[in-house]
Amino acid sequence: MFRDAERFTAHRPTQRKAAPAYQRESGSLAGSVYTALVHKARIVMPTLSENLILNRCPHCSVANPNLRRQYHLETNNHAANMRRFWGVYVCGTCGGVVTAWSIQQNQEVIEHFPISASVDEDIPERPKTFLKQAQESLHAPSGAVLLAASAVDAMLKQRGYAQGSLYARIEKAANDHVLTSEMASWAHAVRLDANDQRHADEAATLPSGEDAKRVLEFALALGEYLFVLPKRIERGIKGGGKGG
Ligand SMILES: [Zn+2]
Numbered sequence: 001m002f003r004d005a006e007r008f009t010a011h012r013p014t015q016r017k018a019a020p021a022y023q024r025e026s027g028s029l030a031g032s033v034y035t036a037l038v039h040k041a042r043i044v045m046p047t048l049s050e051n052l053i054l055n056r057c058p059h060c061s062v063a064n065p066n067l068r069r070q071y072h073l074e075t076n077n078h079a080a081n082m083r084r085f086w087g088v089y090v091c092g093t094c095g096g097v098v099t100a101w102s103i104q105q106n107q108e109v110i111e112h113f114p115i116s117a118s119v120d121e122d123i124p125e126r127p128k129t130f131l132k133q134a135q136e137s138l139h140a141p142s143g144a145v146l147l148a149a150s151a152v153d154a155m156l157k158q159r160g161y162a163q164g165s166l167y168a169r170i171e172k173a174a175n176d177h178v179l180t181s182e183m184a185s186w187a188h189a190v191r192l193d194a195n196d197q198r199h200a201d202e203a204a205t206l207p208s209g210e211d212a213k214r215v216l217e218f219a220l221a222l223g224e225y226l227f228v229l230p231k232r233i234e235r236g237i238k239g240g241g242k243g244g
Contacts, residue, residue, distance in 0.1 A: 045109045048102035052089045058114045059096030061138040066092035122231040123223040127154040134216050141212035148219040149190055190215050
């Protein structure tokens, strides 16, 4: 592993070039992986250079993160046909580490880890908007907790639980077996966290970034359970079990 020699510069391209005509190494496994991923994702990836240009930090979700390369290294697989160049980047806001690889230095990144979270399109518009905003405000945990709780509230309303307090609606959804009892307990924890923030209770401790992630994780899991899985199953049945 090499310590990156280049010191910090504020250099950041204001506009990305069009994706370079990628020169695949013929017969290379890495080249095949590249082709498969590009066909699957159809997204423009950043290049493996001094700064990793992502829209948001995958850890704290800050917009236009300053992800600066700290280390780079070269790896290969046991058959010596998967040569990869890796960059290790650190977010200037949260200190989270993002790794990325390419087949050559300064070429298009094939994958980066962790990948940025996304909200499934099968979740109805209103809760989806709250979830996206919660993801984008993880660097401001109190706000993220409120938004994630609003998403839970909106999802329950969407399923017909519109009357009464959030507490009562969670209870009713659990009694109707729309939520499992474990999910209801988890939902109550989310609700309470949000109440602390909403009422700015001086006795309540402010949520950490980890607390906000935990609440968001629940809200996303609820979305999967209430909307995404049922739709996927419905499509599977219509497609005669051929997936989709
Ligand atoms: Zn970050």
